[in-house]
Amino acid sequence: xxxxxxxxxxxxxxxxxxxxxxxxxxxxxxxxxxxxxxxxxxxxxxxxxxxxxxxxxxxxxxxxxxxxxxxxxxxxxxxxxxxxxxxxxxxxxxxxxxxxxxxxxxxxxxxxxxxxxxxxxxxxxxxxxxxxxxxxxxxxxxxxxxxxxxxxxxxxxxxxxxxxxx
Amino acid sequence: xxxxxxxxxxxxxxxxxxxxxxxxxxxxxxxxxxxxxxxxxxxxxxxxxxxxxxxxxxxxxxxxxxxxxxxxxxxxxxxxxxxxxxxxxxxxxxxxxxxxxxxxxxxxxxxxxxxxxxxxxxxxxxxxxxxxxxxxxxxxxxxxxxxxxxxxxxxxxxxxxxxxxxxxxxxxxxxxxxxxxxxxxxxxxxxxxxxxxxxxxxxxxxxxxxxxxxxxxxxxxxxxxxxxxxxxxxxxxxxxxxxxxxxxxxxxxxxxxxxxxxxxxxxxxxxxxxxxxxxxxxxxxxxxxxxxxxxxxxxxxxxxxxxxxxxxxxxxxxxxxxxxxxxxxxxxxxxxxxxxxxxxxxxxxxxxxxxxxxxxxxxxxxxxxxxxxxxxxxxxxxxxxxxxxxxxxxxxxxxxxxxxxxxxxxxxxxxxxxxxxxxxxxxxxxxxxxxxxxxxxxxxxxxxxxxxxxxxxxxxxxxxxxxxxxxxxxxxxxxxxxxxxxxxxxxxxxxxxxxx
Numbered sequence: 208x209x210x211x212x213x214x215x216x217x218x219x220x221x222x223x224x225x226x227x228x229x230x231x232x233x234x235x236x237x238x239x240x241x242x243x244x245x246x247x248x249x250x251x252x253x254x255x256x257x258x259x260x261x262x263x264x265x266x267x268x269x270x271x272x273x274x275x276x277x278x279x280x281x282x283x284x285x286x287x288x289x290x291x292x293x294x295x296x297x298x299x300x301x302x303x304x305x306x307x308x309x310x311x312x313x314x315x316x317x318x319x320x321x322x323x324x325x326x327x328x329x330x331x332x333x334x335x336x337x338x339x340x341x342x343x344x345x346x347x348x349x350x351x352x353x354x355x356x357x358x359x360x361x362x363x364x365x366x367x368x369x370x371x372x373x
Numbered sequence: 374x375x376x377x378x379x380x381x382x383x384x385x386x387x388x389x390x391x392x393x394x395x396x397x398x399x400x401x402x403x404x405x406x407x408x409x410x411x412x413x414x415x416x417x418x419x420x421x422x423x424x425x426x427x428x429x430x431x432x433x434x435x436x437x438x439x440x441x442x443x444x445x446x447x448x449x450x451x452x453x454x455x456x457x458x459x460x461x462x463x464x465x466x467x468x469x470x471x472x473x474x475x476x477x478x479x480x481x482x483x484x485x486x487x488x489x490x491x492x493x494x495x496x497x498x499x500x501x502x503x504x505x506x507x508x509x510x511x512x513x514x515x516x517x518x519x520x521x522x523x524x525x526x527x528x529x530x531x532x533x534x535x536x537x538x539x540x541x542x543x544x545x546x547x548x549x550x551x552x553x554x555x556x557x558x559x560x561x562x563x564x565x566x567x568x569x570x571x572x573x574x575x576x577x578x579x580x581x582x583x584x585x586x587x588x589x590x591x592x593x594x595x596x597x598x599x600x601x602x603x604x605x606x607x608x609x610x611x612x613x614x615x616x617x618x619x620x621x622x623x624x625x626x627x628x629x630x631x632x633x634x635x636x637x638x639x640x641x642x643x644x645x646x647x648x649x650x651x652x653x654x655x656x657x658x659x660x661x662x663x664x665x666x667x668x669x670x671x672x673x674x675x676x677x678x679x680x681x682x683x684x685x686x687x688x689x690x691x692x693x694x695x696x697x698x699x700x701x702x703x704x705x706x707x708x709x710x711x712x713x714x715x716x717x718x719x720x721x722x723x724x725x726x727x728x729x730x731x732x733x734x735x736x737x738x739x740x741x742x743x744x745x746x747x748x749x750x751x752x753x754x755x756x757x758x759x760x761x762x763x764x765x766x767x768x769x770x771x772x773x774x775x776x777x778x779x780x781x782x783x784x785x786x787x788x789x790x791x792x793x794x795x796x797x798x799x800x801x802x803x804x805x806x807x808x809x810x811x812x813x814x815x816x817x818x819x820x821x822x823x824x825x826x827x828x829x830x831x832x833x834x835x836x837x838x839x840x841x842x843x844x845x846x847x848x849x850x851x852x853x854x855x856x857x858x859x860x861x862x863x864x865x866x867x868x869x870x871x872x873x
Binding site: 228238256266270273277301302305313359 | 832
């Protein structure tokens, strides 16, 4: 066993899972394998008459290959690096509440109407920022309701329900 | 004089009150988001794509184009006054621009930046008017095999010139191509990657993907960083006019920056950011006394600012003439055309001269407006920098939500955009550039269609791509690009350029 290998083995395996390059490789491979599995029954056809699955399956295999390459590059870089690279730190607050606010908005817009869904988006969205202030958020929501109503409903004539429909 | 006739048509279209208004809105919005760090032109154009659905295609494109080059003007203001780049294309302007501001010459720096940008804008508009028509003629002689090879070269060149890992960027292109396949296959009628969800059978809309990855993804990334401290130069800007010495030093730098930016803008993967970095490096290398740079050299403002504006505008050339987007903004422009059912490609200029020439003329008008918007109103833009991000992101988030809903008229699209937002945050964390994803997404369906047609012409023989001379030449260019970037010597040089 070479000293290089020894050093890698000594490192906690956690580091493998916090390295950007390694994770990118795994992400690409994961998407590719998922794509191959989903498209397993798509007819491939011939080069002359390409079936539904011809191009997608080709691309998935290419992505799988590239994912392996990125992963390999990441592992080599980890091995030769003198200093451990800075680990990826994941935030949870912003991704969770920003996504949640859009999901709530999407689910309520057609049933509860523009005004209420904007309020919900603003309140849930405001939780994403650590500098949360309730009074400001309510004022912001009121301004946003007025502005979007003016632009989209009056200005552009978009057909969005404004109030809940019973 | 066909050119004069065409320009007359263009000005006729661009000077209508409505189009003047949209050019002004575009320039204002562009300046606004240029000034504000944390929101870039890609995200803004993505958010406003749904709005253009309700406008005339020409008016819509005039507005979107205004946002793109307006952001180049606005970005320099923040760079000079706050030492924070408003846009990535004004990163290098911080170096000397902010030094000038600290020496009490903020006004001169801002004026040089605006005037250099204006000069570059005029020159590159003229370049588009001169070189786009012959290029479109060349494009019209292309068949499906040539088109397929051209798109391949475009995608590969975009990756080579972008920064970061080339393997990751190619993987992101393929990811984009795959996302572009979601929906019903027009040739066989079969559905692909729809997971039995009815809303996905029509495919994913470019606005939904871009708003998710760039708009929502950007918000999440910004919020998960600790808020940067903004130190606005508080002194009053008294003297706006540069000194005679500033002029003497700036004009050659502006000329060089404009030339370099115009050339780099046309290349796939080029555009504003690459141009500004390259122009700054060129000035520093060619200067008689390089030590002046970093201490408030006016050339260090004039060159990158002229280059980023020139590059932003000439990147329209391949998009308008060949239908090939060189960067993510151009991919969104193609998306805007497609929303209106206009097939991008060389036929646009012949079939819709009003659209093409109207847009070219509006660029010149827009640049003129920008000088006026930027210089006398500078105080107002500086005030805007005091707006905390916690107000800004809520409005952006809402615009993303309503925008996605209106373009698709479906709540499912809003959920999809939220999903792409999380994907955008993951890409950001893993340092996977999302721009190639959008390029692949837009070009994917076109490439598949041209591949199928080429196979029908050749009877299923893939050799057709190397038997046609133009197609062969393009493929060789693609291979050469990949080989060059893989060479260790070039590789280290490339990293050096992006490090600077």
